[in-house]
Amino acid sequence: NAGVMQNPRHLVRRRGQEARLRCSPMKGHSHVYWYRQLPEEGLKFMVYLQKENIIDESGMPKERFSAEFPKEGPSILRIQQVVRGDSAAYFCASSPADTSREQYFGPGTRLTVT
């Protein structure tokens, strides 16, 4: 049973470009979460999605950031017009549609903005 998959693992973008991060949840999981980790810090919640719905985006910056989880395909975190402060590790987690609430994390995408 494959775990949570994220790609790319490493992404380098120049200031002003767009970054697209992908997350495929574990088989049978319908809840997806995105977190951001700055160097030597804990993870900070960004957004929680179910298929075709954003449930909680309270941690998302108001501008330049968006997320989706379409009916088919992976969840996408999109960052437009990246700035150096966006450099971080972005982790996706998934959980099953039962009451266990256990979140399982992917290996992360390390974004570097030059």
Next chain:
Amino acid sequence: GENVEQHPSTLSVQEGDSAVIKCTYSDSASNYFPWYKQELGKGPQLIIDIRSNVGEKKDQRIAVTLNKTAKHFSLHITETQPEDSAVYFCTAGGTSYGKLTFGQGTILTVHP
């Protein structure tokens, strides 16, 4: 919103010793407390969790305790091994699903 404080930030022990990491949370509505282990360059790995209707839970060398009145929870690792060396995060969740609030992390080093 929820705030989770974690101590110590670094912990160094000899192989075979015990390690204890302590956390406090602020939101009395939080009722789910998972712990994660993160190795260098990898994603966090769920190692154990505890829910608010339980005061203690054990899984082999790992145990967690929860004091809801004081809003404290702790991770205990016994008979530590070098492969336990990693960053450990306590987290708190407050709804049926939804976000986890992470502590700042503890860098645990187990010396052979």
